[in-house]
Amino acid sequence: MIRRxxxxxxxxxxxxxxxxxxxxxxxxxxxxxxxxxxxxxxxxEPPGETVVALEGDTVLGSAKMGPNRPGRGAHVSTASFxxxxxxxxxxxxxxxxxxxxxxxRSAGFHSMQFxxxxxxxxxxxxxxxxxxxxxxxxVPEAFDHPTNGLVGLxxxxxxL
Amino acid sequence: MIRRxxxxxxxxxxxxxxxxxxxxxxxxxxxxxxxxxxxxxxxxEPPGETVVALEGDTVLGSAKMGPNRPGRGAHVSTASFxxxxxxxxxxxxxxxxxxxxxxxRSAGFHSMQFxxxxxxxxxxxxxxxxxxxxxxxxVPEAFDHPTNGLVGLxxxxxxL
Numbered sequence: 432m433i434r435r436x437x438x439x440x441x442x443x444x445x446x447x448x449x450x451x452x453x454x455x456x457x458x459x460x461x462x463x464x465x466x467x468x469x470x471x472x473x474x475x476e477p478p479g480e481t482v483v484a485l486e487g488d489t490v491l492g493s494a495k496m497g498p499n500r501p502g503r504g505a506h507v508s509t510a511s512f513x514x515x516x517x518x519x520x521x522x523x524x525x526x527x528x529x530x531x532x533x534x535x536r537s538a539g540f541h542s543m544q545f546x547x548x549x550x551x552x553x554x555x556x557x558x559x560x561x562x563x564x565x566x567x568x569x570v571p572e573a574f575d576h577p578t579n580g581l582v583g584l585x586x587x588x589x590x591l
Numbered sequence: 592m593i594r595r596x597x598x599x600x601x602x603x604x605x606x607x608x609x610x611x612x613x614x615x616x617x618x619x620x621x622x623x624x625x626x627x628x629x630x631x632x633x634x635x636e637p638p639g640e641t642v643v644a645l646e647g648d649t650v651l652g653s654a655k656m657g658p659n660r661p662g663r664g665a666h667v668s669t670a671s672f673x674x675x676x677x678x679x680x681x682x683x684x685x686x687x688x689x690x691x692x693x694x695x696r697s698a699g700f701h702s703m704q705f706x707x708x709x710x711x712x713x714x715x716x717x718x719x720x721x722x723x724x725x726x727x728x729x730v731p732e733a734f735d736h737p738t739n740g741l742v743g744l745x746x747x748x749x750x751l
Contacts, residue, residue: 459664461662462661499733500619502618504735504744505735542732542733546706547664568726568727568729570746572702573659574663577663581701586727
C-alpha cells in the first residue's frame, strides 16, 4: 500500500533514510544530516508530495516527487526513492517508481527527470529503464563512491 | 576587471538579472522573483562566490560559482552567468567563464558541470565548448522557451 506520508511517518523513514545516506552509495546528500534537516529535505510540500510504501504498519520505503525546476522548467517532474535495505528485492522500489510516474502524469507534468542516478547503482538504473526511462547522458566521475571511487552520474528521463 | 561582488553590487546586478529572468530564454528561475529573493538566489555564501565584471564603475555582468551538489558530489563545481544585455558581445561572458574555471581549479574542484544550458542559447553553448566543456547529454523538451516552445536542456561539463 502506498499513501501520502504524514509527519508521524517521518520517524519511521528516518532510520533507513539515514542508513542509506551514511552508506554513501546512491545519494549526494549532505553528510551532516540530522533528523530535522533530513526531514526538511525529504518531506515535500505541495505541489510536491512524499509517500510511504507500507506492509501492514511497517514502512518499507518512501518516495518524494515534485517539479524538477521552477519557472520554465516546472513542466518536468522529478522524484527520489529510498527503500529500507531490510526490504529490498521485494518490488517496493518498482511500486514506488510506478506510483511516482502515475502521480506526475495525473498532475499534468510533461515528463520526469532523474538528475543524478549513480551509474554503479545498476539495480536502480535497470529498474528505471524497465519503467520507460532512458539515459539522456552521463557526467563522468561526478559521484565519489565509497568503494568504487569516482563514478558517473546518469541523467535519466521519460515522457509521460 | 572581475572581483568578488559586494552587497552594494547587487543593486547594479538586479536590473539586468531581472530583465534576463523576465525574458525567459535562458534560465528556469521562479517567475515571481523580487529583489530580495533574487538576491538570495544569486549572491553565494562561502564556499561559493559571486563576482562582478566591471568597466570602470559599470557592472557589465555577474557570475556565481560553488559546489554543484553536497556530500559525495561536492568535488564537482557549477557556475551561472548573467551579462547585461546592453553589454553582450564584448567578451564579458567569456571573461566570466574563464574566471569561474580558474576559480574552481584553484579551489581544488575536480570538474565543473552546468546542469541546464538551454539548447537554443547557441551563443552560450558555443562559448562553453570553446572553454573546454562538452555536452554530456540533452534532456529533450525540458525548457519552455517563450518563442521556440519546448526545447532541450544540455548538461555540460569539463574536467579541471
